Amino acid sequence: xxxxDVVIRLDAATVLLQWATGGLLFLWVTSRRRLxxxxxxxxxxxxxxxxxxxxxxxxxxxxxxxxxxGSAALVAVAATVALVVSVVRRTAGVSGQRALQERRSARVAxxxxxxxxxxxxxxxxxxxxxxxxxxxVREFPPALDLVAPAIGLVGLVAAAVDAGGPxxxxxxxxxxxxxxxxxVSDAMLLGHWYLVQPGLGRAPLLELNRWLALTWPIEVGALxxxxxxxxxxxxxxxxxxxxxLGWFWVACAVTTLVLTVVTRKAxxxxxxxxxxxxxxxxxxxxxxxxxxxxxxxxxxxx
Numbered sequence: 001x002x003x004x005d006v007v008i009r010l011d012a013a014t015v016l017l018q019w020a021t022g023g024l025l026f027l028w029v030t031s032r033r034r035l036x037x038x039x040x041x042x043x044x045x046x047x048x049x050x051x052x053x054x055x056x057x058x059x060x061x062x063x064x065x066x067x068x069x070g071s072a073a074l075v076a077v078a079a080t081v082a083l084v085v086s087v088v089r090r091t092a093g094v095s096g097q098r099a100l101q102e103r104r105s106a107r108v109a110x111x112x113x114x115x116x117x118x119x120x121x122x123x124x125x126x127x128x129x130x131x132x133x134x135x136x137v138r139e140f141p142p143a144l145d146l147v148a149p150a151i152g153l154v155g156l157v158a159a160a161v162d163a164g165g166p167x168x169x170x171x172x173x174x175x176x177x178x179x180x181x182x183x184v185s186d187a188m189l190l191g192h193w194y195l196v197q198p199g200l201g202r203a204p205l206l207e208l209n210r211w212l213a214l215t216w217p218i219e220v221g222a223l224x225x226x227x228x229x230x231x232x233x234x235x236x237x238x239x240x241x242x243x244x245l246g247w248f249w250v251a252c253a254v255t256t257l258v259l260t261v262v263t264r265k266a267x268x269x270x271x272x273x274x275x276x277x278x279x280x281x282x283x284x285x286x287x288x289x290x291x292x293x294x295x296x297x298x299x300x301x302x
Contacts, residue, residue: 010297011062014159016055017072018174020048021152022182024079026211028145030190030204034094037197038140041086044189045145049079052152065162071155078148085140092139152178165227173222177293180219183212184256184282184289187263191279202267205278209267212285213260220253223296232299239299246299252291259285 027044030036055072059065156178160171187208194200223229231237232246239245259281266278 010294010301011159013055013059013062013065013072014068014156014174015294015297016051016058017068017075017152017155017159018178019181019185020052020055020072020075020079021149021156022178022180023048023051023185024075024145024152024182025149025179026182026186026208028142028149029211030186030208031145032142033204034139034142035200035204036094036190036193038086038090038094039196040190040193041140041145042083043193044186045079045083045086047189048148049076049083052076052079052148065158067158068155068162071151071158075148075152075155078151082144082148085144089138089140094139169222169225172218176215176219176222180212180215180289181293183208183215184286187212188279188282188286191275191282194275194279198272202275205275206264206267209260209263209278209282212289213257213264216253216257216260219292223249223292223300228300229296237299245295249292249295249299252288252295256285256288256292259288 023044027041027048031041052072052075056069056076059069059072153175156174157171160174161167163170163174187205190205190208194205227237229246229249232239233243233250235243263278263281263285266274266281268274269277
């Protein structure tokens with residue numbers, strides 16, 4: 001391939017920044033409804049903050065791209081700041097989660113034929129005048145989680161420009177991969193969160209699974225677009241393995257979509273074990289999704 005054809009790179013720093021940016025973006029998608037416990041945000045901000053910091057370290061090994069690398073450092077900082085703010089405001093809780101608990105307590109009380117005060121209502125044990133003297137702690141603003149992805153986007157645009165070839169195609173591939181990897185990673189982590197918050201409804205997990213299904217055709221289409229995986233499958237580009245890597249990529253892409261559909265079907269079952277089954281399927285989906293993205297990068301960068 002000539003330099004013009006190389007429109008994607010297997011660059012660890014870019015991949016890590018994509019992963020962190022996409023994961024933090026879909027953290028906001030999930031947490032904006034204020035249904036998940038506050039610890040879920042702590043988990044994801046810590047995980048993706050470390051991954052963003054890893055992008056900075058990886059850049060020293062794979063070659064610097066100043067804007068991308070600076071953005072990765074700022075993503076790590078922004079995720080850390082959001083984490084600290086969330087910890088400081090932890091006593092405010094999460095309004096949606098609290099309201100859901102109160103509604104459920106009220107339903108149980110109604111079934112048992114007795115009154116029930118809303119969860120967290122301490123008016124029966126504290127004097128109102130004393131309560132008014134307590135400092136009011138505002139709830140964590142979910143919009144703060146958008147700062148890190150916005151910064152990461154700047155770095156990813158810089159990475160696309162640095163990739164060479166048609167910038168528009170490189171940009172679409174990088175941004176599609178960001179959303180694709182972020183959605184599948186958050187879906188897998190959220191599935192595990194149900195062990196911590198078993199009363200959580202399935203809507204957040206279904207939403208992430210739906211986003212994974214929506215980003216799949218964009219990711220696959222961008223990787224097929226010339227010069228892309230069609231060239232590998234036709235033999236125009238030698239993958240170094242007599243076409244094996246090309247068909248392995250096809251298997252990863254198709255399996256990811258199948259797992260997304262099967263996960264949706266699993267979540268339609270009423271038993272709690274269905275959520276754990278869906279989480280297991282998402283374990284496989286994250287492996288196949290990364291195979292879809294990284295195998296194409298390795299072959300097309302060759």
